[in-house]
Each structure stands twice: as C-alpha cells, then as structure tokens.
Amino acid sequence: MLSMELLANALVAGLLLGGFYAAVSLGISVSFGLLDVVNIAHPVFVVLGSYAAYATNRFLGLDPILTGLLFMPAFYGLGVAVYRVYHAGFERTGEESLRGLVFFFGLLFIVEVSLLLAYGVDYRLVEAGYIGESIRLGGIGIALRLLLPCLAGVALTAALHLFLSRTFYGRAIKAVSQDGLALRLMGANPVGVKTIAFGLAVASASLAGALLILIGPVEPSLGREYIGRVFAVVVLGGMGSIGGTLAASAILGVAESLTSTFSGPTWAPAVSFGILLVVLAVRPAGLLGR
Amino acid sequence: MGALLEVRGVTKRFGGFRALAGVSLEVQQGERFGLIGPNGSGKTTLINCISGALASDGGTILFRGRDITGLPAHQRTRLGIARSFQIPRPFTSMTVLDNLLIPLEYAAPGRASRTDATAAAMETLELIGLAEKARLRPADLTQVDLRKLELARAMAARPALLISDEAMAGLSSAEVDAILPILLALNERGITIIMIEHIMRAVMRFSERIAVLDAGEKIAEGSPDEIVRDPRVEKAYLGE
Amino acid sequence: MRKTLVPAAVAVGAVLAALLVVRLTGNRYAWFAGYVVLQYIVLATAWNVLGGYTGYVNFGTAAFFATGAYTALVLVLTVRPPLPVMILAGGLTAGLLGLGIGYLTLRLRGVFFSIATLALAVVLQTFVMNWDLVGGAKGVSVIRPRPAVPFTDYAEYLFAVMAVLAAAAVSFAWWVEHSRLGRGLAAIRDNEEAAECMGVPTLRLKLFATTASGFLMGVAGAPFPYYVTLVEPLSVFSLDYAVNSLAMPMIGGTTTWLGPVVGAVLLGTAQQLATVTISSELNLLIVGVVLVGFVLLAPQGVVGLAGRLASRRRR
Numbered sequence: 001m002l003s004m005e006l007l008a009n010a011l012v013a014g015l016l017l018g019g020f021y022a023a024v025s026l027g028i029s030v031s032f033g034l035l036d037v038v039n040i041a042h043p044v045f046v047v048l049g050s051y052a053a054y055a056t057n058r059f060l061g062l063d064p065i066l067t068g069l070l071f072m073p074a075f076y077g078l079g080v081a082v083y084r085v086y087h088a089g090f091e092r093t094g095e096e097s098l099r100g101l102v103f104f105f106g107l108l109f110i111v112e113v114s115l116l117l118a119y120g121v122d123y124r125l126v127e128a129g130y131i132g133e134s135i136r137l138g139g140i141g142i143a144l145r146l147l148l149p150c151l152a153g154v155a156l157t158a159a160l161h162l163f164l165s166r167t168f169y170g171r172a173i174k175a176v177s178q179d180g181l182a183l184r185l186m187g188a189n190p191v192g193v194k195t196i197a198f199g200l201a202v203a204s205a206s207l208a209g210a211l212l213i214l215i216g217p218v219e220p221s222l223g224r225e226y227i228g229r230v231f232a233v234v235v236l237g238g239m240g241s242i243g244g245t246l247a248a249s250a251i252l253g254v255a256e257s258l259t260s261t262f263s264g265p266t267w268a269p270a271v272s273f274g275i276l277l278v279v280l281a282v283r284p285a286g287l288l289g290r
Numbered sequence: 291m292g293a294l295l296e297v298r299g300v301t302k303r304f305g306g307f308r309a310l311a312g313v314s315l316e317v318q319q320g321e322r323f324g325l326i327g328p329n330g331s332g333k334t335t336l337i338n339c340i341s342g343a344l345a346s347d348g349g350t351i352l353f354r355g356r357d358i359t360g361l362p363a364h365q366r367t368r369l370g371i372a373r374s375f376q377i378p379r380p381f382t383s384m385t386v387l388d389n390l391l392i393p394l395e396y397a398a399p400g401r402a403s404r405t406d407a408t409a410a411a412m413e414t415l416e417l418i419g420l421a422e423k424a425r426l427r428p429a430d431l432t433q434v435d436l437r438k439l440e441l442a443r444a445m446a447a448r449p450a451l452l453i454s455d456e457a458m459a460g461l462s463s464a465e466v467d468a469i470l471p472i473l474l475a476l477n478e479r480g481i482t483i484i485m486i487e488h489i490m491r492a493v494m495r496f497s498e499r500i501a502v503l504d505a506g507e508k509i510a511e512g513s514p515d516e517i518v519r520d521p522r523v524e525k526a527y528l529g530e
Numbered sequence: 531m532r533k534t535l536v537p538a539a540v541a542v543g544a545v546l547a548a549l550l551v552v553r554l555t556g557n558r559y560a561w562f563a564g565y566v567v568l569q570y571i572v573l574a575t576a577w578n579v580l581g582g583y584t585g586y587v588n589f590g591t592a593a594f595f596a597t598g599a600y601t602a603l604v605l606v607l608t609v610r611p612p613l614p615v616m617i618l619a620g621g622l623t624a625g626l627l628g629l630g631i632g633y634l635t636l637r638l639r640g641v642f643f644s645i646a647t648l649a650l651a652v653v654l655q656t657f658v659m660n661w662d663l664v665g666g667a668k669g670v671s672v673i674r675p676r677p678a679v680p681f682t683d684y685a686e687y688l689f690a691v692m693a694v695l696a697a698a699a700v701s702f703a704w705w706v707e708h709s710r711l712g713r714g715l716a717a718i719r720d721n722e723e724a725a726e727c728m729g730v731p732t733l734r735l736k737l738f739a740t741t742a743s744g745f746l747m748g749v750a751g752a753p754f755p756y757y758v759t760l761v762e763p764l765s766v767f768s769l770d771y772a773v774n775s776l777a778m779p780m781i782g783g784t785t786t787w788l789g790p791v792v793g794a795v796l797l798g799t800a801q802q803l804a805t806v807t808i809s810s811e812l813n814l815l816i817v818g819v820v821l822v823g824f825v826l827l828a829p830q831g832v833v834g835l836a837g838r839l840a841s842r843r844r845r
Contacts, residue, residue, distance in 0.1 A: 038641050040589075040648065089826045098719075099825050101587045101644055102780060106822035109773055113815040221769075228649030235642075266660050273646075273653040280642055281634050341727055367729040375727075381720035383785065384713075392717045395710050397729025404710070447729055 005140075010261040011254060012140050018253025019150030020215060022157050022246045023208045024226060025233040027201040030160070032231075033240035034177040035194050035201075037086065038101055041108040043230055044223035045202055048111055049075065049209020051119060051218070057126040064126045065152065068210025072203045079202025082107065083195050108223065115220040123217035131214070149211035154246070156207060160200075161242045173197040177240060225269050232276040238285060251275075292355050294319040294482050295371075295451055300339055300349035302332075302506075309335040311506040312349065317451070317484060322477050324497030324514070325486045328527055331503040333486050334376060337453050341373045342366040353451070367397045372449035374440040376456045380428035386439060387411050387424040390446040397447035411446060418442045418472055434465045441472060445481075452476065453484045458492055466492055494518070502526065545693040561685040565757060567798035568692040569750050573771065574778035574790035575699045576746030579706060581776070582784025584739045585719030586640050590647030591775040593654045594744045596766045597624040598751030603664055603761055606672050613691065617752040624748020625741045632740035636733060655767045669762030672755050688757055692750075699746050703787035706742075715739060716785075747775075773814065774798075777821040783833030792832050 024046055031039045052071050053064035062070075090100040134143040164170040172193045212218060233252055237244030252275060256268045293316040302310040310332045317323045327333050338344040340351060342363030351359045358366055372393070381389050390411035391404075398410075415421040418438050428436065437457050444452055454473060458466045470492055477483050487493045493500065494514045502510040502517060504526040510517055517523055548564070573591060580586050588594075598620030605616050631650060635643040659667045677687035706712045714735050717725035726732045755761045774797065782793025797817065804813050828835055 038644075040645070085826070097640055098581070098585050098587055099829060101641070102776060102825050103822060105587075105589060105773075105776070106818050106825060109769070110815060110818040110822065112769075113811050113818060117809075117811050117815065224648075224769075225652055227645070228652055231645045231649070264660075266656060269656045270653045273649040276646065276649060277634055280638060280646070284638055284642075343723060343727060362731075362733075363726045364729050364731045367727060373727055375724065379721045379724040381717050381724070383716060383720050388713070392713060392725065392730060393728040396714060396731075443724075443728060 006261060007258075008140055010257045012142060013146060014254030014257030015250055016142070016146040016150040016253070017215075017257055018246075018250035019153040020146075020211055021153070021229060021233055021249035021253055023149065023153030023204070023211055025230045025237075025245050025249055026156060026160055026242070027204045027208070028230045028234050029237070029240070029242060029245045030173070030201040030204075031198055033234055033238075033245075034173060035197055036177065037083070037091075037194075037198060039082075039104050039198075039201070040101070040227055041082075041104045041111065042201070042205060043226035044108045044111045044115075045075065045078070045205035046209045046212055046226065047115065047218060047220065047223040049206040050213040050222075051115055051124070051209070052206070053210040053213050054124045054126055054218070057128070063128055064210040064214055065148070065207070068207035071206040075206040076199040076203040079199035080195055082202065083198035087191060087194070112220050112223060119220065121219055123219050124213070125217040126213050128214070145214050149214050152207065152211055153249075156204060157242060157246050160204075164242065169193065169196060174240075228269065228276060229272040232272040232279070235284070236275060236279045293317060294321075294354060295340070295484075296350075296352040297336070297340065298350045298352070300336065300346045300351065302335055302339055302344065302346050309506055310339065310346070313503065313506070313508050314349075315501050315508060315511065317482060319450075319482055320477070320480060321482055322496055322498045323482070323484045324493040324500035325484055325503065326488070326490075326493055326500060326517075327503035330505075331526075332506040333503055334455060335506075336503065337373060337455055337484075337486065341371055341453060343373075364396070367393070367447055367449075368399075370399075370448075370450035371453070372397070372444040372447040372451070373453040374437075374444045374455055374457055376459065378428075378436040378440045380431075380436065380439055380443075382428050385425050385427060386420060386431070387415065389428070389439060389443055390414055393443055393447035399448060414442050414446050417475070418445070419468075434461060434468060437461070437469060438472070441469070445476065449481060451482045451484065453486070455486050456488065457485075458487060458489055470496060545690075545697045548693050549690055558683070558685060561683070561689045563799075563802040565685070565689050565692050566802060567794060568689070568696045570774055570778060570794040570798045571696040571791055572692070572699045572750040573747055573775040574782070574794045575696075575703045575787065576743045576750065577775040578779040578784055578787075578790045579703055579715075579746070580739045580743040582779050582789065583706065583712060583715045583719065584736060585722075586636075586736065586739070587644045587776075588647045588740075588743065589644055589772055589776070590649075590651040591747055592767045592769070592771040593647065593651040594624045594627060594747035595751040595754075595771050596651075596654060596658070596763075597627050597744075598748030599754040599761065599766050600658060600664060601748070602752040603670070603672070603755045606755055607663065607670070610675075613753065613756070617691075617695070617749055620752030621745040621749040624751070625745030627748075628740040628742075628744025629737060631744075632737045636736045636740070651767060651772065655763055658763045658767075664761065667763060669760060671760050674756050674759065684756070688753055691753055695749055699749075700787055700791060702742070702746070703790070707787055711735065711738070770814065773817055773821070774801075777817055777824075779831070780821060781824050781831055783831030785830075786833060789831050789833045796832070 027042045028039065031037045049068060049071065053067040056062040056067045057064055086100060086103060090103065130144040134141045164174055172188045176190050176193045229252060233245055233248045236251065237248030252272060255275065256271045259271050260268050295317040297313060297315050299312045299314055300310055301312055313336055325333055339346040342361060346359065350357060353369060353371060358369065381392065391407050394407040394410055412421060412424065415424055418441060420435060420438055420442060423431065423435065428439065431439065441457060458469050466489060473483055473496065485493060485496055497514055499512065500514055500517045501508055502523050509522050509526060510520045577588060577591060580588055601620045601623045602616040605611055605619060631646055635646045658664060664670055674684045677684045681687040714730045717730050718732050718735060722732055758765065778793030778797050779790040781797060783789025801813055824831065
C-alpha cells in the first residue's frame with residue numbers, strides 16, 4: 001500500500017539530500033567539467049574534510065560547518081599543490097589520460113589509507129546542538145541535520161555560479177575550458193587560472209566534508225561510495241554546467257531516497273551507477289551540457 | 291563514369307555553431323583537387339566528415355558510387371580513403387617503420403603478412419625519403435620528417451583517395467619544395483589527391499581544380515586561374 | 531610456430547621449477563604466499579592487456595575478480611563441479627561483464643570507462659551483500675574437496691593450478707604483444723583517432739581487450755573460494771586488488787608482458803614478507819606512495835629503467 005505520507009517524506013528527504021550532493025559534486029563539476037582534470041580523488045578530499053570537522057568538534061567543540069569554512073584556505077592550498085604536480089607531471093607532456101588518472105587514484109588511495117591508519121575503521125560522528133532537531137512543515141518532518149547541509153549546498157552552488165559569471169577570474173575559468181589561446185591574448189595565464197580553479201574545487205571539499213559528517217557518520221572508505229554519485233551527477237547534469245549539477249543532484253537524491261524507502265537502504269549505492277550508465281548510453285552530453 | 295568522390299549537401303553542427311551548411315562537390319578519379327578557405331571555414335570539418343572521423347548531421351557521401359555516409363572511419367580507410375593529419379599524430383611508442391605497418395596490416399587491400407608488410411613499408415619509406423630513419427622513434431624526427439611520416443602512413447594504406455590536411459603548414463619554402471614533389475609523384479601513380487593548404491603557391495601549382503569554403507559554405511569552384519580572379523574569394527580572405 | 535614454442539616451453543619449465551622449489555622447502559605457508567603472488571601475476575597481466583597495451587585504465591579489478599569468485603562459489607554451493615569447470619565459468623562470466631561495460635562506455639572517452647569500472651566495484655559489492663545464497667554481508671563457508679592424485683595437500687594443488695593459470699596468462703599476453711592484434715592495440719594507445727583512420731577497427735579491438743582482460747581476472751578469482759574457505763564480500767572486494775593489479779604493471783613496466791610479472795613478483799613478495807612485520811594498512815600506504823612515485827618519475831617502470839641502463843652501458 002503506497003502511503004502518500006511515506007512518499008512525500010521520501011521526496012523531501014531526497015531533495016534535501018540532493019542539495020547536499022550538489023555541494024559534494026561542485027568540485028568535480030569544476031575540475032572535470034570545466035578543466036578536464038579527472039580528479040577521482042575529490043570524494044576522499046571530502047572525507048578528509050569530514051575528519052577535520054570531526055577532530056575540531058571532538059577536541060575543540062567547534063561547530064562542523066564553521067570548521068568547514070575555516071579550513072577552506074588550507075584545502076585551497078592543497079588543491080593548488082596537487083594541480084601543480086599534476087600539471088608538471090602529466091598535462092605538459094600530454095600524458096593526462098592514462099597516467100594522470102592513475103596519479104589521482106594513487107592520491108585517493110594514499111589519503112584513504114592514511115585516514116584508516118589515523119582513525120581506524122570505526123564510524124565517526126559529530127555533536128552539534130541542532131543535530132537531533134527537526135521542524136515540521138505541513139505534516140512533513142524535516143530534520144535539521146539534512147536541511148542545513150542542503151541549504152549550504154544550494155548556497156555554495158549559487159556562490160560558485162555568481163563567481164563564474166560575474167568576476168574576472170570566474171569568467172576566465174569558464175573561458176579556459178573553451179579557448180586557452182584567447183585567454184592568453186586577454187592577458188590571463190591559462191595555467192594560473194586553472195590552478196586557481198582547481199584550488200577552489202578542492203576548497204569546496206572542506207565545506208562538503210563538514211556537511212557530510214552532519215548528514216551521517218563517516219569512515220575512511222566512504223569516499224569510494226561517493227565517486228559513483230559525484231560523477232553520475234556531473235555527467236547527468238552536463239559537463240561544466242553548474243545549474244545542471246544542482247538539477248542532477250536533486251534527481252539523484254530523490255531517486256536514492258525513493259529506492260531507500262521502498263527497496264531498502266542497502267541498494268542506494270547502486271542507484272547512482274545505474275543513472276550513470278543510462279546517461280552514458282543514452283545522452284552522454286547530459287541534461288544541460290554542451 | 292561517375293566521380294570517385296561525391297559529397298552532396300553535407301551539414302555539420304557543433305551545438306549551436308553551424309560548421310558546414312550543405313557543402314557539395316565532386317572529385318574525379320586521378321584528379322588533383324585543392325580545398326582552400328579562411329581559417330574556420332570548415333575545411334578540416336569537411337575532411338573529418340569525408341574520412342569518417344566525424345559523423346555528419348545531414349547529406350550524403352558517395353565513394354565509387356557507394357554510399358559511405360554511415361560507415362565508421364576504419365572501414366572507409368579500407369575502402370580506399372586515407373588522410374593525413376594537420377598536426378602529425380604518429381604512433382609514438384613505435385619506430386617509423388612500425389608506424390607504417392599499422393595501415394599496411396589493417397587498411398591495405400590484401401593485407402599482407404608481417405614480412406611482406408615490412409618490405410612494403412621500406413619501399414614506401416624509400417619513396418618518401420625516410421628510409422635511413424626507419425628504426426628511429428617519432429620523438430627523434432624533425433618537423434619536416436614528421437610531416438613526411440604522416441604522408442607515408444597515409445600512403446601505406448594504399449588509398450585510391452588521399453586527403454592531405456595542411457601537410458605543409460608552417461614549413462619553410464625549401465621544406466615545402468621537399469613535400470610537394472612527393473604528392474605529385476603519388477598522383478602520377480594514379481592516386482587522387484585532395485589538398486588542403488593555406489600556402490597559395492603550393493595549392494596553385496598543385497591543383498587542377500580548387501573549391502573555396504567560407505563559413506561552412508562553398509563559395510567558388512574552378513581552375514586555379516578562375517579562383518584567383520573570383521571577387522567572392524578575394525572578399526572571403528580579405529574582407530570588404 | 532617456432533616462435534611460440536620456445537616461450538611456451540619456458541613457461542611450462544618455470545611452473546615445474548616453482549612447484550619443485552616450494553615442495554622442497556616443505557613450508558606449507560609457502561604454498562599460500564606463492565599462491566597470492568601467482569594470482570597477482572594473472573591479475574597484473576590481465577590488467578595490463580587493457581591498461582598498458584591499449585591505454586584504458588580499469589579501476590575495478592575487484593569487480594571482475596569477484597565475479598569469477600562468486601560464479602565459482604555459486605557453483606560450489608549448487609552443483610559442485612570440478613575446479614577446471616569453475617575456472618572456465620568464472621572466466622566466462624567475468625569476460626561477459628567486461629564486454630558489457632566495454633560496450634556501454636568504450637564509444638565515449640576513455641575516462642568514462644575508468645569511472646564506470648570504479649563505480650562497478652561498489653555496485654557489485656552492494657548486490658552481493660544483499661544476496662542470501664552467498665550469505666550476504668557475513669559470507670559463507672565452503673569445504674575443500676580432496677585434491678587430485680599427485681597432490682596430498684589441497685593448498686599445494688591450488689598453488690599448482692594458479693601456476694598453470696599464470697603461465698597461460700603470461701603466454702597469452704606474450705602472444706598478443708607480438709601479434710597484429712597487439713600492434714593494433716598499441717596504435718589505439720598511442721593515438722586512437724589516427725589508428726581508426728589507419729584502418730584499425732578500434733571499437734572491436736577495445737572490446738576484445740576488455741573481454742580478455744575481464745576473462746583473465748575472473749579466472750584468477752574462480753579458485754578463491756577454495757583458497758580462503760570463508761568467502762566474505764569484504765575480502766573478495768578488497769581494495770588491494772584494484773591497487774595492486776594497477777601498481778604492479780605500472781611499477782614493473784606496461785609495454786611488455788614482462789612488466790606485470792616483474793611487478794607482481796617484486797611487489798607481491800614484498801607484501802607477503804611485510805604482512806608479518808607491518809600492518810596491512812601501512813603496507814597499502816607504501817604501495818600507494820610507490821605507485822605515485824613511479825607514475826611521476828619512472829613511467830617506464832622497472833623494465834624500462836633496466837632497458838635504459840643497458841643501452842647506456844652499451845654506449
């Protein structure tokens with residue numbers, strides 16, 4: 001018997017989850033969608049952000065979202081360093097395809113195992129005042145621990161969209177994906193622009209990580225579960241389309257939530273993969289892609 | 291006797307951008323055909339559609355009277371269409387000789403055994419002047435040699451139609467004079483050649499007929515003398 | 531004909547030598563450690579046919595390995611056929627999986643294939659964890675049958691089987707490398723667009739490579755249930771497989787059949803020795819760091835470095 005209330009709750013939870021997925025996927029939307037750098041390590045950077053939030057929460061009692069924001073400069077630096085190595089090692093020699101991918105996989109692996117060594121396999125979570133709370137909106141319960149990450153995700157998406165369309169560096173980033181030569185003629189250095197963009201992408205992982213640990217407990221291998229989700233979102237939404245990322249995140253969130261509610265939560269990771277395969281088979285350009 | 295290659299109303303879009311807007315032309319067996327036009331006029335896109343590297347959005351392409359519009363590139367190569375790339379794309383991990391083995395073993399009709407193919411490859415290298423460099427890797431070659439390798443590889447496919455995409459771009463006058471005779475010699479052996487070039491001296495000397503593209507459309511076609519005097523061509527290159 | 535006879539003889543000789551050596555040491559643990567190294571020779575070689583020869587990176591070795599293992603497991607739990615049948619079945623299902631994933635993604639950029647393989651492992655693991663027949667997340671135990679006549683110990687038998695499989699895999703890689711097919715794959719790796727324009731049927735060759743690679747990985751996985759006796763998803767889908775099958779060819783050298791063998795022997799033995807001294811996580815961390823190091827600094831691998839040293843000495 002299909003309960004309307006169950007369905008409504010699942011839909012709402014899905015949409016909220018979608019907002020959060022947007023936050024996680026933005027980094028890939030920029031690095032893969034715009035810069036054509038296949039940073040499959042991004043989800044593990046997000047998990048790294050989660051652990052940063054966990055540590056400060058546990059030892060300093062800081063609010064996770066605050067930590068997420070505070071650590072953004074550090075993550076930006078990490079992104080810049082990683083991109084410099086990637087560019088020097090692979091982009092310049094044209095070897096991005098095979099070895100670049102392996103490089104990021106190696107990074108993914110190194111970070112995950114390091115977290116495993118430091119924190120073990122147990123799930124970690126954070127404590128914050130609003131975690132157990134929820135508000136009721138027209139008969140539907142909305143948990144704050146889902147609502148806040150969703151709002152943060154949407155805000156981050158909007159901020160990135162504004163940055164890309166209104167500021168000089170933002171527009172340079174969009175341009176570099178289309179025509180590096182024109183960019184050079186405009187006086188901006190393509191490599192410099194890409195470095196900044198990649199740094200920003202990894203910086204977003206800091207905040208996304210804080211949101212992740214708010215949504216639920218984390219453990220080191222969680223990153224791998226998100227690889228499918230993140231790439232499904234970016235491919236479905238269309239490469240380089242920030243708005244597409246948000247729409248696709250919502251679709252994925254709802255699909256997973258419905259599957260979870262009606263088939264059981266253990267099937268959720270398969271949903272993103274299914275979506276990814278279908279999109280690749282039917283319309284690889286995605287919903288809003290070029 | 292029908293034309294070797296017939297292109298009828300080929301269109302190609304990239305998103306909102308219309309790269310080719312219904313281009314039609316015919317190339318006769320044994321002809322030396324030039325294709326020119328300003329940058330961005332669609333020359334390479336047209337070549338990509340003819341060779342199969344890109345799928346056209348509309349129109350038909352006939353080769354020896356047969357509709358090849360839907361065929362993948364490797365099958366068109368086997369039927370007898372070969373192209374060289376504007377920016378050389380050698381197989382970097384292989385020697386110059388082995389680079390030629392690929393088309394000989396995969397595209398040439400009556401695909402030979404390894405030993406026969408090696409002999410045939412050496413023959414082609416002799417013809418093009420790269421025989422002493424047979425054991426070298428592409429990374430060790432000069433720019434001119436790389437262009438020669440591109441042509442040699444296309445030749446090794448034993449094509450009936452060879453499309454040379456700006457094989458001489460960026461070369462010095464002397465280097466151009468090294469490449470041009472190779473193309474002429476090939477044509478004398480019966481190979482139909484379509485040449486895309488910006489170097490007017492080469493195109494004028496080489497071509498029997500020339501077609502001019504501008505913004506995805508064919509704006510003129512005729513002998514080199516006719517083209518040079520055509521006001522539309524002048525306008526396309528120099529503006530109003 | 532002569533060209534294939536010599537390497538085949540060498541392969542058989544190597545297998546017999548390995549068996550003899552391990553028998554002589556009399557150490558039972560040697561069978562297990564040797565099994566793992568031989569298994570990695572198969573996995574690394576399989577990965578390299580698609581990765582090193584063709585240029586397409588598979589991050590989901592665990593998915594194909596597990597397909598072979600779980601096909602064998604299902605057979606053990608139902609009809610219990612002899613091991614060679616299970617190996618063949620495991621290879622076929624994994625090969626089909628490779629063909630399927632290839633067909634769906636290989637007409638797009640190589641990157642999408644890699645991402646699909648990464649997601650594939652997660653998804654298959656999800657399926658298996660929900661599958662009651664194989665015990666879900668807890669797994670299931672199997673009992674080994676009696677070993678065939680010349681062998682007294684089933685572990686020794688498994689070692690011999692894996693040695694034969696390793697020899698077969700390496701022979702296959704050797705054959706591919708020296709064939710027209712192999713040259714076509716190399717052309718695809720070096721410049722796919724040019725290869726297609728030179729008459730190479732790129733899609734067909736890529737599908738062959740994914741199918742063959744998947745088949746070999748499934749073959750490596752099929753004896754696994756009998757090897758571990760307790761088959762749990764976490765160990766079958768272990769990240770070790772993805773990383774090692776990738777790191778071993780990268781470290782050993784990707785352009786030739788010898789590279790994965792060198793990598794598997796070096797890295798595999800090092801890991802077997804290390805597991806008694808350091809934790810498995812630290813072990814993996816070191817592998818990761820060495821992998822990144824090689825990818826950045828020595829992309830030709832050990833085989834490539836050795837080649838450069840030899841040519842330098844010749845001058």
